[in-house]
Amino acid sequence: MTADRKRDAREKILLGGIVVKAGLSKADRAFLLGGLIEMARLVPGSIEHRRLRDIGEEAFKVPSLRNGSSHLEEKVRWA
Numbered sequence: 001m002t003a004d005r006k007r008d009a010r011e012k013i014l015l016g017g018i019v020v021k022a023g024l025s026k027a028d029r030a031f032l033l034g035g036l037i038e039m040a041r042l043v044p045g046s047i048e049h050r051r052l053r054d055i056g057e058e059a060f061k062v063p064s065l066r067n068g069s070s071h072l073e074e075k076v077r078w079a
Contacts, residue, residue: 021059 019025024032042049
C-alpha cells in the first residue's frame with residue numbers, strides 16, 4: 001500500500017470514528033450527508049460554527065454516545 005493510500009485510509013477511518021462517536025452509525029446516509037453539507041455552508045467563526053465546534057470539543061471529552069442518550073446530550077439540551 002502506498003503512503004497516499006495509507007493516508008487516505010486513515011483519514012476515512014478517523015472520520016468514520018467521528019460518526020460512531022456521535023451515535024450516528026446507524027443513521028441514514030442521505031441524512032448524514034445532508035447534515036454535513038449544511039455544516040459546510042456555515043461561515044467559519046460564525047456563532048453557529050462556534051456553537052457546533054464547542055459541542056464537538058465537549059464530545060471528545062466524554063465516552064461515545066450510545067442509543068442517542070448521554071450526559072453530553074443533556075448538557076447540550078440545556079445549553
